[in-house]
Amino acid sequence: MTAEQRFNDRDIIERYTDQPARLPDALRSSIIDHGSNPEHIASYALADLDQQLAFRRTWIVLTTSTLVLAREQPSGGFDLQRLPRDGFAKVELALGLSCHLLRVYGKTTDGVDNQPLVELRFTHRQRPSMEGLAFLLEQVTKGIALEARDADVAYLESVAQPIREAQALVSTRRLAVVWRLLSYLKPYKTRVIWGMSAAILVTLLALVPPFLTGHLVDRVIRPVQSGELKGADVVHVAWLAVLGIAVVHAVSKHCVWLRLRLLAVVGELVARDLRDELFAHLQRLSMSFYSRKKTGSLITRVSSDTDRLWEFLAFGVVEVSLALVSLVALSAVLISLDLRLGLVMALPVPLMCLAIHLHGNGMQRMFTRVWRKWSRLTDVLSDTIPGMRVVKAFNQGARERGRFSERNADVVNEFNRVHASWTGFWPGLMLALEATVLCVWVLALPRLLGTGHAFGPALSLGKFVSFLLYTTMFVYPVEIMGQVARIMHRATSSAHRVFEVLDTQPEVVDDPDPVRIETLRGQVEFERVTFAYDGVRQVIKGLSFKVEPGELIGLVGPSGGGKTTLINLLTRFYDVTGGRILVDGVDLRKLEGGRYREQVGIVLQEPYLFQGSVLENIRYGAPDASFDDVIAAARVANAHDFISRLPHGYDTVVGERGHTLSGGERQRVSIARAVLKNPRILILDEATSSVDTETERKIQEAMDRLVAGRTVFAIAHRLSTLRKANRLLVIQDGNLAELGTHAELLANPNGIYTKLHRLQQDLHEAA
């Protein structure tokens, strides 16, 4: 966990929960400084319910020698109860709907005292940290030494994690996110400056035609009509003004083109940069990240979120900036034209923006209702379309139609509510704007007609015409300003999701000074390896064994025993939490990751083929392999025959995840891929478990050829496939339970392997 993540978790707890982000300092001091030796805090958790299920805090703290219960008193202090750590016999967790129980039982001379020493109630929010503490307490009861871990970090992570994962990011302020987003414009600053300048020019140029119009009325049309001037004398001035308006429009439209083109391209370039950076970063992230995040959510971040950011950068930023410039400029021009009328027009504008903003908030709530109803409608679709056979078989079509119609009507009702709102609001707003214009008329008419000087000095017709033209320009920027919050919200939410991925640090990283082994021999040694996915509950518990180069090792044992975790550690998808793995005598964490993985091959139970041709899939690990090598690999994998029978041969395009091939065919392509890579260490993870007998025979033949001359770790459900293994490791409950050859293990009549073998034989015979 990085310092930044730790800070974020603390921020999350403080911002979203009503509990402390760490053990209170005063309590910590009184626990640590108790007795002659300072205590080390191994773990702590918070029980947030009392016996009556009311919210009341009790801290439970496991230290070097004691278990401390600290009940928060209404006065603010703590009532401490210390229990010696070696006095516990049993730990129990009882889970309810929203109230869980931790019970710790003491020892008696003949076993377990049946009255609990500790009985604490707590909510789901505390469950992960309480489970972590319960696990450690169990270790204590078994006399197992606890691994050192930062108790504060464990507590922070466990309480903050559900919020962090739901939220997808921490609580950085919106403005900071916008600034960070805008920093991506830096490489394109020339284009941005030109684009923004063009946009500002468009806005300012829009102010010119009304001014020229007013000028034309006052200086040309009116004097000519009243006989003060002769038309022939000023016709050139009139045409000049018209020409001026035409030039302004031409320049303005050119600037619009320039702005749209430059900023749309800049938006695309930034979105491209973000997508590249995001995808590159995704490649660096550890497998633990992928186990936490949903695939759909990650795809959305790379695709639609970056697309939404393009929209914001290309248009949102400009529109908002220009709306602001427009409103300020229009207000300034109107006030400079005529102070009184200008104020009448400008002063209601902030109120209108506020009204639009409030209306937007109301609409947002209505859309939330629409969204909820829409989800209910799509639930029917996602239920019935994939399950159409069941619907038909149970003759429930009419019922499903009824369910759909009812929800469909609900959606329409909600949309009607939305339409009723906006169709009422916008005419109302326009009415308010027109009322303002009407006020301008009311105040201007007496001055235009010379009947009411109390309203101000006389007003020329041209100035008034200019004024009216300017008032029509208020509508669009007012509308945009009312939507600023929504525009910002959409953009910052997307930016958040993108930046969350970019800010995640890979947990498995190369050593700064890595050891590069050009060609591995394939010796593998596990030395007291421990591992816990959550950092607390060990799934591998002190595993030690050594494998010589070229050995075929079978991994067997009950499901959930730790076989796949062992493989995950060997491939360095995760780093060990204790002990070490040596490959050719070098700690795996010291090896250069890229070169190491180039020499490790893996064939999975569910072979994964990429969208592309069979040739591309076989060449995935060795893109430069020759056609001869590809065919040779396919022959080894028993794949050549079926591939050459395909109409497009090796150029056959296999669909997403290779679904145009059968399971056995996909598996043989994946074996060919592993063969071509020529790995020094090969991992076969249940490679034949989901295929029929004939296909299994072909795959088995292929694998027999594949394993020759390599160190192989094979997990197999069917024990018969591991008869050729040099040794078998029986993994159970994270431990190495048995080790030996097939015959050696069968020699132990009560052994785990013997039982598994007998069970499979019975099933086989029964079949």
Added chain:
Amino acid sequence: MTQQLAGEPSSPCSSPAHVTPSASTAVPVTAAAQLVLEQRRDGRLWARQADQAAPVKLRRCFPWTFPERYISLQTDDNVELAFVSDPAELDPASQAALSRALSEAGFVFVIERVDSVEEDFELRCFKVQTPRGPRAFQTALDAWPRETPDGGLLIEDVAGDVFRIENPESLDPRSRELVWELVD
């Protein structure tokens, strides 16, 4: 008849009396009085039948559609040890023990008042008042409240805690306004 004992207890315990039938020899109990429920000093609910007893945990089969009845009594390994379809058929002491245990096992927070509902990044943040005290919790934006057959609403927060609005209509106007978009 409504109760039966079946399954195996999860582990031996210090009590001299244990229920030890196996799943394959499940025998329907023929009289309600044969099943006795009691809370023992270990803090747990015990199911006793004749001279056999075991600690049990409770699972309501229909926690929202029929919470008062159909209760499964299970071992720590989730093996059903007994089944109570109607607690009224138990003796009064057993009924009381069952009721106490159910109030804890089926405990969820009841929302009496909503103080605020705000949207944050991908979260909907609630501040509410419950009979147990005030609570702040969060749900995902698309985690909609679930309607229960009795017209109540269940809201599950990101951590998994369940909050119940027993009758949205009976909330005060301000609370109703705050949850308007989430309630029909």
